Amino acid sequence: MQKAFNEWARYSNLRFVRVYDPSADIIVGFGSGHHGDNYPFDGPGNILAHAFYPYEMASYGGDIHFDEDENWKENSTQLADGVDFYSVAIHELGHSLGLAHSPVYSSLMFPYYKGITQGTLDYDDILAVYKLYIQNPYITDDPPLPTDSTNSIDDADYEEQTPENTPEPGPKLPDFVTDPTPVDEEPPTTKLYDLPITYVGDYSTVDDHITRHYPVTQEPATVALPEPVPNVCVGSFDxxxxxxxxxxxxxxxxxxxxxxxxxxxxxxxxxxxxxxxxxxxxxxxxxxxxxxxxxxxxxxxxxxxxx
Structure with missing residues (x-):
């Protein structure tokens, strides 16, 4: 986790300090099944972890939960050997800081678990955290107020992928993270691409990943769109x-x-x-x-x- 915090700190002007305090802004924990936050995990596979945006879910804001039933490993290159902890942790921490999922395949905030990552922020991630913490004129140098926290971490949905605004269990679909809103919603969860399980999403969350039937060489989400693209303002919607x-x-x-x-x-x-x-x-x-x-x-x- 420290490595993940250090990587996000490099580009956000944020300084993270480890404390043993239940009122810490970000609480990291492991949970199994129903673990206290109304977003239960689903056992091995599918949901790997989830994180809460800093402005949502009251005392859970900013917290990160990992599914204790997953086979967590360090530097795991094959899903069959286990889920690479760092790859999921750095993605979830992005949600914890307020970032939503990205459609850019090379981004750490891409909603699906892609296996072990190089561990550094992609250009798209850097732009997102820059806009949120450096370019934003409302950010001040005042230390943030700690959020309330709960005594137990027993309910979090994490999908084998990367999290989104709400844990996303279910069929092969990516998780989505909501933009900042005053409404409490499920945290993003991380999921896998394709297995008989669902993997997700930050608030984030999603399906089964792994090298499934989608090779790493698959088209990125930023591929140029063929013409013509319909005018969304003309006529009706489907x-x-x-x-x-x-x-x-x-x-x-x-x-x-x-x-x-x-x-x-x-x-x-x-x-x-x-x-x-x-x-x-x-x-x-x-x-x-x-x-x-x-x-x-x-x-x-x-x-x-x-x-």
């Missing part, structure tokens, strides 16, 4: 939904992701399959989308089929 606190608009083969102020997020639109990796590339539109309440899984419908 579907629109609030997924883990964020508004998503679907039109044709593309989706738009909106900010808290309902502006299109940078990097969008993208093709639907670039966010939902198991969605068939030959489907030219969807009819409906919703987030399943019982497990926060995202379900897409097209004609008689759903994913």
């Amino acid at each position: 579907a629109i939904g609030v997924l883990r606190g964020e508004v998503f608009i679907f039109k044709g083969q593309y989706l738009w992701r909106l900010t808290e102020k309902y502006r299109v997020k940078e990097g969008y639109p993208v093709r639907i399959w670039q966010v939902f990796r198991d969605f068939p590339r030959d489907i030219d539109r969807i009819d409906a989308v919703y987030e399943r309440e019982e497990d926060n899984s995202v379900v897409l419908f097209s004609g008689r089929y759903y994913w």
Whole structure:
């Protein structure tokens, strides 16, 4: 964990100090199943860990939880040998600092577990933390007030991937993290790409990763979009939904992701399959989308089929 803190500190002007105090801003712990935060883990596989944004879930804000039932390893290069702890920890810490998931494949905040990482922030991660802690004119030099903390860490959902605003158990879908909002939501969880389990997401969270059937050489989410891209402001939408606190608009083969102020997020639109990796590339539109309440899984419908 210290290595992960040091890496984020390099680019954020933040200084992290280890303390043994239940009122610390960031509390790191391991939990199994129901562990106290209403976001239970699901045993080995699927959800690996989750983290809470600093402004949400009251006393849990900023905290990071790891699924104790996972086979955690150091420098693990093969999922069969165990889950690389550092790769998940540095991703979750990003959520703890307020960063959401990134569509950039090389980013540490990419919503799926990719196995062992080089351990350094990608350019996209650096820009995100710079904007949040250095460029932001509202950040002051005053020490932050510690958040309340709980005495036990028994409930956190972590998916084998990287976390998002809410733990994301469920079918092969990436986790999403919500932008800062006053509403308490599930922490992002980290998931795996493809296994018979679901892996996620920060508040973050998601599906099964590992080298699954997706080789490391897969197209990054920032691939140039073929023309023409439909004009989202002309005509009607195919579907629109609030997924883990964020508004998503679907039109044709593309989706738009909106900010808290309902502006299109940078990097969008993208093709639907670039966010939902198991969605068939030959489907030219969807009819409906919703987030399943019982497990926060995202379900897409097209004609008689759903994913």
